[in-house]
Amino acid sequence: MEKCHYCDNLAEATSWSPEIPLCLNHFNRYMEKKVESTLKNVIYNYHVTLEGRRLLVALSGGKDSMALLHLLHSLSLKYHYTLMPLIIDLGLPHLHDGITICKKNCRNLGLELQIYDLKSEEGFTIPELIEIDGHTPCSICGLIKRYILNKIAVEHNSIIVMGHTLNDYTYRILRALSLGDMDTLRRLSYILSQGKRMAMRFSPLHDTYEIDICTFLRINGIEYSHAICPYNDFRIYNPYRRIMDSLEEIDHGVLRRLKRTFFRRLKPTAPKVNLRECKICGYPTTSEICLFCRIKNLWMKRKAKA
Secondary structure (H helix, E strand, C coil): CCECCCCCCECCEECCCCCCEECHHHHHHHHHHHHHHHHHHHHHHCCCCCCCCEEEEEECCCHHHHHHHHHHHHHHHHHCCEEEEEEEECCCCCHHHHHHHHHHHHHHHCCCCEEEEHHHHHCCCHHHHHHHCCCCHHHHHHHHHHHHHHHHHHHCCCEEECCCCHHHHHHHHHHHHHHCCHHHHHHCCCEECCECCECCEECCCCCCCHHHHHHHHHHHCCCCCCCCCCCCCHHHHHHHHHHHHHHHHHCCCHHHHHHHHHHHHHHHHCCCCCCEECCCCCCEECCCCCHHHHHHHHHHHHHHHC
């Protein structure tokens, strides 16, 4: 058996890039350093004090959010923040398993899970909105989650923490470039500063490969949901995933270089988005009425006619 690169213990896993055999403790430290890098960026470059702050951790029960929750929890004593784990019940059947997994992981960590029931709070579910709106299921779902997370974070004076990974960012960059989707490229960010009625948000796993996340969960025995959203269109997403995986197999680190090149060279040249207050809810938007309020009004009109 191969030994750990840093000690005499047996290696239990190999990090992806660089490829180094590591024992359980050193692999966990390797993962913690990834998260710490973003925490330090927030503290020193964005001048945000994390001590005493509440971090609203957006959960789904999937592998990325479960890994994020455990890593943030392990660093909480060092940085003196508190965690507010939250999952939004969107009315999607596959989320039942995710909610159960989130409850179990939060209980194991001594954390209280917050569940936001979209139906009881807003009066609708994602499947109901999809029936009346012309947007794709993923775009509606993303919009609703971003709005709700920001609303709750503002109300609780919290910072939003997301589980987006290196693979997620490179996928979005590649797909947006291929479609000429400049709006997505403009909005893409792994650290978003606080603004008027806009909570700060960041993604500590933005520089972490999914394969390392899967390894972290496996060697630590952390449960996560394998449920798949029924609206996931694999015909669209899988080709990009396969392209990225193939590139990474040939040239380890190419996805990280792609993401860094985008954020260091291309992102700074994109025009800034001018935000204003929605005249209905008061939250930031690029138009007179935000898309959330427009969709909600459409739903209420449809419901009134029924």
